[in-house]
Amino acid sequence: MALLRAVLSRLLATAVTLLGAAAVVFVAVRVVPGNPVAMMLPPGATEEDVARLTALYGLDRPIPEQFLIWAEGVLRGDFGTSITARRPVADLVLGRLPATLELAGLALLIAVALGGLAALAGTRWRGGRAEGAIDVANGAGLAVPDFLWGLLLILSLGVLWPVLPITGRVNPSLDLPFATQFYLLESLLRLRLDLTLALLSHMILPALALALPLAAMIGTLLKQSLKETLHLDYVTLARVRGYPERRVIRREALPNAVLPTLTLVGVQFTFLIGGTVIVERLFSYEGLGNMAIDAVVNRDLPLIQGIVILFAALFTAVNLVVDLLYAVLNPRLRHG
């Protein structure tokens, strides 16, 4: 019951957050310099042409009225029409969302795997050279931002040793028999492993670029938590019982040590999704982030609003899932 109340309360808070984000973004994109009509004015346009185009895109009305019209449309599932692509915003953003989710999901998997392994190895061989090397690697991972990792990966594995493609989501010459935009998932479900490999070869570099800073964060925090947990009485008891150190770390210490890391992963995952904006641009990956930059450059107001609302919904959803997972995994919260 307490859990249900918590969920309902979070859902309500989420709705308020989204409404607030929508209002802020709506006003912000209209008051910052640069309007789409000015961007598309050709040489020789007259004041009448400016007025005609402004009216055509509904930008001649007061901002509150524009917001109400937009909000009314959103409630009907209509997020407006992109000024540049001339297609419904909902179609555009939902069409790109799967690409970004798959990239972020793969990056998260890599980050958890790399960070987890680094933490376990560092704990297992704590105090030795191996831990020192892992600490140095974690330090580098934390110090270098994702876009810089992206550039280093492009230069190393794309240019100097060209073993992986450096742009796009898939080879343009491939015929994709997919019904959805979740290419990676669908290729796995259809057992088209050739396509899975082709997709992964394009995704691996941007996913690594996104994953490395998060992996370093996970590795550092989890190792610290593991070390602290290893000093607790129940772990000492496990050692007294004669369990090998590997089992003590994995079976006894890890379940408790993982909780703070889980919260961190949740929070950082939202940053990771935010990081896709620059990394997708760098790798010309056809996701939401890449589209967001074009929308901002072209002052495509309806598209900017749609993307930001979707990002806000993603962030709040991830936070909600993390909170729920934490409640489920933490016995103190689970039992009130």
Added chain:
Amino acid sequence: MTINRRRLIQAASAVPFVGALPAMAQGIEELVIAYNVTLPSWDPTVGPSAVNPTIQGLYQSVFDQFILQRPDLSPAPGLVTEWGWNEDRTQVRMVVREGVTWHDGSPFTAEDVAWSLARAADPATGNPIQFIWSTLANVRAEGNVVTADVARFEPTIFKWMTFLTGYVLPKAYYERVGAEGFEAAPVGTGPYMVDSFERNAFVRLKANPGYWGGAPEFETVTIKFVPDAASRVAEVESGNSHVTLEIPYEEYDRLREGGGLTGIAHPISDIGMIFLNDIPPMLDANVRRAAAHAIDKQLIIDRLLSGYGVPIDTLQTPEYEAYDASITVPYDPDMAAQLLAASGFSPDNPVAFTIQTTRGFKPKDYEMIQAIVGLWRRVGIEATIEVYEIAKHYELRAADTLAPAAFYNWGNSVGDPTTSTGFAMFGPSPHSVWDGQDLVDMIGPLWAEADEAARIQGWKDVDRYIADNALVIPLLQYVQPILAAPGVVVTPHASGALLPHLMRRAA
């Protein structure tokens, strides 16, 4: 030391190159181009992409314009093979090419031309150049001839038919599938047909074997949208793409000299300039003229743009019809100091104003303005640099609230003086910054001048007046860097459009 992309790439270039060089053209079955912009919409006549000069190369691969534009900007027969006015300039007449088919196999007719012109003139479609197309009315087709009444005489109407939004679209197909259907499956008469398109990712083109201008050399062309310059460099360096454009000049030189790639650096119709606003202190002619004479344009081009640029003294480049080599504004710091002294200014008592500029929108834009401010300081001008986004520039310019000086680039892909000096300097235009009545009076009669020789001479006179009074400071004509794999011959286009059908294998 700060690490940035350029330094990283330069560092990487020091490492022995172990990657595969791009394939020789003879071995290329599918030409891959790393393009610098994405394609938001397939309708070349509506929305912001319709007036984006860089995107025109993509449109011109699939669609034909009413009138073809040769790489040197001169007009040539296209879907319209003959064109002109009647004697009293009350009608236009166009002869339409016969034997052309649309990509879906249906025949191209004069009806398509008439419909495209009427649609472009209709304010409801949102064509940004509607104000030009609406100078023609009552467009009608008879046989292979299209005629229209002249609602307002526009001497450049046929030039616009080679320029922004001047494309012929398929009437029957568009009416059948609608705007959304057209976006999903565009049909043109151009040299290439759209095979597949992934928004923000790539477009794959198949050669139109029956193209009226001859089948293109490369059967399949994939254009990847790679907006990041460093990624485009990596694309050609790794051999993943055969051709790219608009990369930093340093990278261009490095890859051309040591990277095994062919370089093409060609002046295009984009210029860099400094708008001067008719507000203090620019109302003082001595200040304006001193600012113009104190800039060593060649030095800036050599030092900042690796020599890639052509200094200009009017808003016309040498390719334009109204270019007049005799109009010059020489670098003369002594004269600049004397002019300023006449107005009571000196390095110890400088005239102060703000200059606005973008940073990274055009190659070395901010650095150029830094250098200019340095040159100005020597003669008695203390300018403060204000950086803004290009969107902000458009807004300020439309509202006529730019700073006393503002850096901008201007494109003129038809080469006509109306679209350079005209729109940039005619007070009533929302694009102009200097609004002096003297200039308005000089330019006004030229808009409708029917005598072509008199019209061009009139614009030359305007340019001379502008240069003598320093009402704007033209800086340079940009040079577009293109890199290609060995054996791929690229024909550059002065408009800056990169056209796959003008590429071929080396003999």
